[in-house]
Amino acid sequence: MENMILAALEEGIGSCPIASVDRDKLRKILNIPGDYEISLVLALGYPDESPVEESSEGSVKYWKDKDGVLHVPKKKLETVLHWNSF
Numbered sequence: 001m002e003n004m005i006l007a008a009l010e011e012g013i014g015s016c017p018i019a020s021v022d023r024d025k026l027r028k029i030l031n032i033p034g035d036y037e038i039s040l041v042l043a044l045g046y047p048d049e050s051p052v053e054e055s056s057e058g059s060v061k062y063w064k065d066k067d068g069v070l071h072v073p074k075k076k077l078e079t080v081l082h083w084n085s086f
């Protein structure tokens with residue numbers, strides 16, 4: 001999926017991996033055989049926003065400012081990256 005995300009991005013297509021999905025319903029809608037596991041869904045589309053990345057100091061909740069610009073807090077690298085051990 002990561003490769004799909006990167007390849008789509010290269011074509012100007014945005015994406016969002018989705019784990020929270022009604023797998024039984026999706027299986028019925030798309031007629032997916034029972035021996036196929038639905039791991040994740042990837043939503044694809046042409047972006048209509050230009051989000052601004054923010055450094056997170058705790059919450060990673062997105063917000064829009066008065067101009068309608070989406071702000072996306074990201075955790076700092078040192079809070080998620082571990083070298084050799086935790």
Ligand SMILES: Cc1cc2nc3c(=O)[nH]c(=O)nc-3n(C[C@H](O)[C@H](O)[C@H](O)COP(=O)(O)O)c2cc1C
Binds near residue numbers: 021
């Ligand atoms: C394994 C995985 C599962 C995800 N599941 C959901 C989901 O169920 N609903 C959703 O809105 N976003 C989901 N996302 C998207 C994340 O919320 C987030 O938007 C995305 O990972 C980009 O943020 P990042 O650049 O901080 O990683 C998922 C992402 C990953 C990697």
